[in-house]
Amino acid sequence: MTRLFPWIQTAPLALVLAVFLLVPVGMLVVVSFYDYDAFSLIPAFVLTNYQELFTSPVTWQTYLKTIYFAGITWAVTLGIGFWIAYHLAFVVQNATLRMVLFILCTVPFWTSNLIRMIAWVPFLGRNGILNSTLIGMGAIEQPLEFLLFSDFSVILAFVHLYTLFMVVPIFNTMMRIDRRLLEAARDAGAGFWQTLWCVILPLTKPGIGIGSIFVVVLVMGDFATVRLMSGGQSASVGLMISNQYGAMQYPAAAANAVGLLLMVLLVVAAMLRIVDIRREL
Amino acid sequence: MTDKKISVTRRGALALAGAALGSGAVTGFPTIWAQNIRNITLRQLGTGVSGLNPIAEQVKKDLGFTLQLTVTDTDAVAQRAATQSRSFDIADIEYFSIKKVYPTGVMQPIDTTKIKLADKIVPIFTTGKLTPQSAVAQGTSPYSVGFVENATAKTFATQRTPLMTLLPTIYNADTLGIRPDLVGRPITHWKDLLDPAFKGRASILNIPGIGIMDAAMVAESAGLVKYADKGNMTRAEIDKTVAFLIEAKRAGQFRAFWKTFDESVNLMASGEVVIQSMWSPAVAAVRSRGIACTYQPLAEGYRAWGSGLGLMRHLSGLQLDAAYEYLNWYLSGWAGAFLNRQGYYSAVLETAKAQMTENEWGYWMEGKPAASDIIAPDGKVMEKTGAVRDGGSFQERMGRVVCWNSVMGEDRYMVQKWNEFIAA
Numbered sequence: 229m230t231r232l233f234p235w236i237q238t239a240p241l242a243l244v245l246a247v248f249l250l251v252p253v254g255m256l257v258v259v260s261f262y263d264y265d266a267f268s269l270i271p272a273f274v275l276t277n278y279q280e281l282f283t284s285p286v287t288w289q290t291y292l293k294t295i296y297f298a299g300i301t302w303a304v305t306l307g308i309g310f311w312i313a314y315h316l317a318f319v320v321q322n323a324t325l326r327m328v329l330f331i332l333c334t335v336p337f338w339t340s341n342l343i344r345m346i347a348w349v350p351f352l353g354r355n356g357i358l359n360s361t362l363i364g365m366g367a368i369e370q371p372l373e374f375l376l377f378s379d380f381s382v383i384l385a386f387v388h389l390y391t392l393f394m395v396v397p398i399f400n401t402m403m404r405i406d407r408r409l410l411e412a413a414r415d416a417g418a419g420f421w422q423t424l425w426c427v428i429l430p431l432t433k434p435g436i437g438i439g440s441i442f443v444v445v446l447v448m449g450d451f452a453t454v455r456l457m458s459g460g461q462s463a464s465v466g467l468m469i470s471n472q473y474g475a476m477q478y479p480a481a482a483a484n485a486v487g488l489l490l491m492v493l494l495v496v497a498a499m500l501r502i503v504d505i506r507r508e509l
Numbered sequence: 510m511t512d513k514k515i516s517v518t519r520r521g522a523l524a525l526a527g528a529a530l531g532s533g534a535v536t537g538f539p540t541i542w543a544q545n546i547r548n549i550t551l552r553q554l555g556t557g558v559s560g561l562n563p564i565a566e567q568v569k570k571d572l573g574f575t576l577q578l579t580v581t582d583t584d585a586v587a588q589r590a591a592t593q594s595r596s597f598d599i600a601d602i603e604y605f606s607i608k609k610v611y612p613t614g615v616m617q618p619i620d621t622t623k624i625k626l627a628d629k630i631v632p633i634f635t636t637g638k639l640t641p642q643s644a645v646a647q648g649t650s651p652y653s654v655g656f657v658e659n660a661t662a663k664t665f666a667t668q669r670t671p672l673m674t675l676l677p678t679i680y681n682a683d684t685l686g687i688r689p690d691l692v693g694r695p696i697t698h699w700k701d702l703l704d705p706a707f708k709g710r711a712s713i714l715n716i717p718g719i720g721i722m723d724a725a726m727v728a729e730s731a732g733l734v735k736y737a738d739k740g741n742m743t744r745a746e747i748d749k750t751v752a753f754l755i756e757a758k759r760a761g762q763f764r765a766f767w768k769t770f771d772e773s774v775n776l777m778a779s780g781e782v783v784i785q786s787m788w789s790p791a792v793a794a795v796r797s798r799g800i801a802c803t804y805q806p807l808a809e810g811y812r813a814w815g816s817g818l819g820l821m822r823h824l825s826g827l828q829l830d831a832a833y834e835y836l837n838w839y840l841s842g843w844a845g846a847f848l849n850r851q852g853y854y855s856a857v858l859e860t861a862k863a864q865m866t867e868n869e870w871g872y873w874m875e876g877k878p879a880a881s882d883i884i885a886p887d888g889k890v891m892e893k894t895g896a897v898r899d900g901g902s903f904q905e906r907m908g909r910v911v912c913w914n915s916v917m918g919e920d921r922y923m924v925q926k927w928n929e930f931i932a933a
């Protein structure tokens with residue numbers, strides 16, 4: 229009987245995952261082999277959806293673009309997130325103040341994703357606050373057009389939206405670092421950078437790994453941010469799927485989704501190889 | 510994103526029988542036994558264009574039953590109709606969508622012998638021609654997908670039959686919207702969208718089925734592509750159209766592409782864009798913020814769209830009767846006047862006219878200067894005395910429609926190429 233307990237304990241979650249994750253993903257894979265015309269799905273086993281997907285240069289361009297967004301966003305959120313977490317964990321000494329500052333970081337999350345994105349539009353626009361301020365100060369003559377509806381604005385929005393996903397897990401692992409290790413490092417003569425590189429960074433790796441997975445997966449699957457912030461000028465895989473879905477081309481969208489899924493799984497697998505996140509879970 | 514549910518509160522079952530009888534005496538509705546009808550709810554799925562709460566409230570008042578509206582975007586309406594047809598009873602759907610949806614067999618045809626005003630419907634829908642002299646426009650014209658031969662047919666009839674796929678309710682002629690204060694010169698042709706003077710300040714809508722038509726109007730106007738039928742392009746024509754779009758995009762002509770009504774309003778109102786594809790109520794929305802915006806008539810003519818109400822296959826019995834009551838009610842005047850006052854057109858003009866003031870009718874339908882302020886349905890002043898509607902009268906606007914929103918034979922290829930344009 230006791231041998232059955234673990235199975236019984238995991239059964240509810242396993243069941244939920246099976247019904248709401250495995251079955252839909254299975255359906256997705258099945259439909260990706262269907263044929264279709266303008267009016268309906270035709271159950272079949274054809275490879276045309278994948279052929280059309282992988283022989284089109286647009287697909288590769290779009291996948292590259294998606295990786296480009298994910299890469300830059302990852303690097304920037306990591307840079308910002310790491311130092312915010314460092315500051316909270318090691319510089320701020322007062323526990324209450326630390327909690328207050330941490331909650332402050334989450335304040336933007338009290339509004340919806342969409343609102344946080346759209347809020348940038350009047351700020352960055354041609355006649356927006358930033359441009360009019362700069363012109364008013366005499367810093368520029370013509371409004372800066374690259375600020376809105378460009379790759380710049382897309383990445384800006386991503387960083388704004390997802391930095392917290394980096395901060396939280398890194399902060400969490402940093403808080404668990406035994407402070408005596410830092411003292412020992414100092415006693416042994418290590419400077420600031422040496423302590424950071426040889427003690428803090430290795431011990432923070434699981435947090436960085438978890439944060440990176442959050443950010444990369446969120447950015448790769450995104451379509452709303454790319455569409456709104458690039459003004460529809462840029463594409464991402466998610467946006468491509470949403471366009472196909474909108475045109476009722478479900479099999480093509482499904483094939484694309486399977487492609488995206490594989491790519492994300494590959495990236496996550498690569499990250500897990502570098503960082504053992506289980507150590508901290 | 511724009512999914513919201515509006516359900517009408519059941520206001521007073523009080524004296525329902527009496528009220529039903531009373532209104533019946535006035536307008537001829539309803540004919541169903543009043544006790545049964547109050548329990549009926551018809552669920553309607555449509556877009557924000559005509560999924561409007563005042564209509565549902567008026568239905569409750571005039572007919573006694575509840576009309577529950579779900580509002581979403583054009584693509585999503587077609588998707589849900591095709592894949593979850595039992596989740597609602599009435600589809601408020603565009604004619605170009607019906608070309609895809611009807612053949613899936615989820616809808617039943619409308620028996621026009623039960624529609625009292627069927628013969629009063631504007632001839633665009635019944636003969637394809639506004640006047641006997643005018644030509645049938647290109648694209649998925651409502652007439653070409655408006656009728657079927659029998660109840661089980663999955664293809665459309667080539668002429669008028671007693672069975673309609675959709676009861677037409679609302680339609681309009683679309684053109685480019687401009688900021689007259691910022692363009693700095695008269696805009697006369699579709700090709701002006703490509704004028705280098707508007708570099709980085711133009712926009713086109715990113716709904717492939719509609720965007721490609723605007724693009725085609727521009728390409729044809731600029732003499733870049735000659736189409737046999739803009740609404741049913743060949744692969745070569747699609748290639749050429751998308752190639753010129755990509756070229757313009759690379760040259761930095763477009764500031765953005767919009768997908769929803771609000772986006773188009775914001776682009777225009779903020780001055781990010783000065784010339785773009787636009788829909789009539791979006792122009793009104795920009796103007797209501799006190800910003801000059803013109804729905805510019807162009808030499809080549811208009812791109813039109815139309816939508817109507819369709820009955821889902823599973824409707825039967827008392828519910829089906831109620832649905833027919835509703836369809837009849839829609840043509841009977843109140844709804845038509847309500848839509849006409851927002852710049853759309855109603856399917857039966859006479860009954861709508863009876864519900865509008867002479868000034869309203871003159872401004873919206875006859876292209877006359879407003880004799881007094883034009884008031885929007887929500888009570889706000891929409892246009893001042895003396896204003897004239899952009900494009901003029903109903904005849905001038907609908908008479909110059911050159912193509913309708915479309916689903917092409919090469920739809921699959923077109924969407925693929927459109928994605929290339931967006932990704933380029």
